[in-house]
Amino acid sequence: MRTGLPDLSAELIAHLAAFLHTRGARRVLAYRTLPGEPDVSALSGPFELLTSRARFRPTPHLTLHPWATATEVSRFGALQPPADAPRLTLETVDAVLLPALAFDRRGVRLGYGGGFYDRLLPDFAGLTVGVVWDALVVDELPCEPHDLRVGFLATEGGVRGLQP
Numbered sequence: 001m002r003t004g005l006p007d008l009s010a011e012l013i014a015h016l017a018a019f020l021h022t023r024g025a026r027r028v029l030a031y032r033t034l035p036g037e038p039d040v041s042a043l044s045g046p047f048e049l050l051t052s053r054a055r056f057r058p059t060p061h062l063t064l065h066p067w068a069t070a071t072e073v074s075r076f077g078a079l080q081p082p083a084d085a086p087r088l089t090l091e092t093v094d095a096v097l098l099p100a101l102a103f104d105r106r107g108v109r110l111g112y113g114g115g116f117y118d119r120l121l122p123d124f125a126g127l128t129v130g131v132v133w134d135a136l137v138v139d140e141l142p143c144e145p146h147d148l149r150v151g152f153l154a155t156e157g158g159v160r161g162l163q164p
Contacts (some may be wrong), residue, residue: 012155013040013042015155027057027093028096029051029093040097049067053074053080053081054076064087066085069082073082089097090124093124094127095129096121096124096126098111099111099133102132105139106143109148122148127152129153130153130154131155132154137155
């Protein structure tokens, strides 16, 4: 929930669910919400949700797991699966939802500084959807060659495609 502001997650989820449905997505890699982020957990009814675990050895990377396995708190403060939770592969995922501190109108993401999604998704062929409040979509963010751009932005105002 956005501090001091109404939680518009239901509006955002309605737009996002309709979008994912029309695109034929079934299995969706989602994120476990941190304070201030849109809550995407309501998508777990119509879609099979997966979540991730941040791992740091041998190099930082994400592993994918069933949504319900997220039972422990990560160093970032979000729920994550335990280290021994069953793993799934990215090739089985239809869409990836990415949280952020902000996105720009080109789909550039201001993340949390770990580069986890940039390493996970460079060859991903499915849908990449940035999920953020309208107020956090800015005109332009700095971008480096390795930074992943999302193909779509989902906000409480709707879902829109972005130019590559």
